[in-house]
Amino acid sequence: MEEEKKILQQIENIKKEDPFLDPDHASDNAAVDTDVREQVGHDTVEAQVKDLTKRLQEIKIAMINMEKGNYGTCERCGASIPQTRLELVPEARFCIECERKLRK
Numbered sequence: 001m002e003e004e005k006k007i008l009q010q011i012e013n014i015k016k017e018d019p020f021l022d023p024d025h026a027s028d029n030a031a032v033d034t035d036v037r038e039q040v041g042h043d044t045v046e047a048q049v050k051d052l053t054k055r056l057q058e059i060k061i062a063m064i065n066m067e068k069g070n071y072g073t074c075e076r077c078g079a080s081i082p083q084t085r086l087e088l089v090p091e092a093r094f095c096i097e098c099e100r101k102l103r104k
């Protein structure tokens, strides 16, 4: 799936931006504000990677469902997910109504 490759690529790119990867990081004993900036940068990278990893898992589940032949079917109520929704959210596992209920 194209989407999966794209996300893996994104994760790689984001990880490269992690200031903690800087080999000087551990030894540079930089000013406090630099440390804070690096920490914030690192946290941002971690949050983004976490988000993308979650998306990747959802895509994998969608792929498994596709193989099983129930892709596009709501996992909760069994209704078919509208094509328009699948185009917007290819990894959607629930119909709009269920998604709304689950988010509450």
Ligand SMILES: [Zn+2]
Pocket: 074, 075, 076, 077, 078, 079, 094, 095, 096, 097, 098, 099
């Ligand atoms: Zn549903």
